[in-house]
Amino acid sequence: MMIQKSFANETEGAIILVPTPIGNLEDITYRALNTLKTATVIAAEDTRNTKKLLNYFEITTPLTSYHEHTRNEKIEKLINKAESGAQIAVVSDAGMPAISDPGTDIVKAALERDIKVIVLPGANAALSALVGSGLSTDEFYFYGFLPRKKKEKVEVLDRLKSIPASLLFYESPFRVKDTVNVLHETLGDRKITLARELTKRFEEYIRGTIEEVLTWVETNELKGEFVIVVEGANEDDAQAAADWWIDLEMKEHVEHYMDQEGLSSKEAIKQTAVDRGVPKREVYQNYHIRN
Known part of the structure; x- marks a missing residue:
C-alpha cells in the first residue's frame, strides 16, 4: 500500500501531469502556467506543438520529447531525475496527459519507485463534449479511439452496446464517417452528438439520431478532431445484447467464445x-460428450 501526501514536502521530486488547452490558449490555468515555469524539465508528447504553447506564454523551461516511440528510453531518465529531486512536468499535445497518450506509463513507473504523482485539473475534450451533448451525464464510459479496422471496431462495439452509460469516443476527421456508419450498423438508431473543434473558433455540435447524423457526415466536409458521444443502451437494447446467443445451439455458443474471443474450452x-x-456440467456434457 502507498499513501501519498502530495504537498507534505514540496522539495521532493515529483511527476506532475499538467493539462494544456485543447484549442483555446486562454483555457490554461494559472497553476498550470506556474508549474510549467518552475518545473525542472517538461516532458512533451510532441515538442514542436508544446513549444508553441511555451513561446506564447514566454516559458523557457527545458523541453524533452516523450511519446510512444521514445517512452521506454526516456522513462528511466525522467524517473532518475525525479528521484534526485527534479520536478518533471508531463504534458500531452492537448488536454489531460495519460488520456489517450503515453503518459500512463510514466505514472506507473513513478509509483513503482515511490515517486509522487501530482495531477493538475484542466481541459479535457471528452468531458466537455459529454456535458455539451445533452445526453446523460449520470454514467459515462470513455473508450478513446476505436480500432481502425471494421471487424475489430464491431467487436468493441458489440461489447459496449449493452452498457446503459453514455459512450465517449475520439475520432479523426478521416475516419469519422466510417465510424458513424459502424455505430449505426452495430448500435441501431440511438441519439448521438458529434463535437468538433472544441473551444476553437469553429466549434460545432451536431446532435440528433445516428441516422440523422449519418446523413450530415455524408454531405458535409469533415474537419478537425471529433468527440463522439452516443446514448447508452435502454432496457430493451441491454436485454437484446445480453441474449445475443438465444438462437445458438449450446455447442455453437461455446465455440463462439473459443473462435471469436480466444477463450479456452474450459473458459468458454x-x-x-x-x-x-x-x-457448467450441463454445458460440459453437451459440448464434450456430444461433440
Missing part, C-alpha cells in the same frame, strides 16, 4: 453456463 464452457444460467 464456464461463460456459456453463466450466460444461460445453467450448471
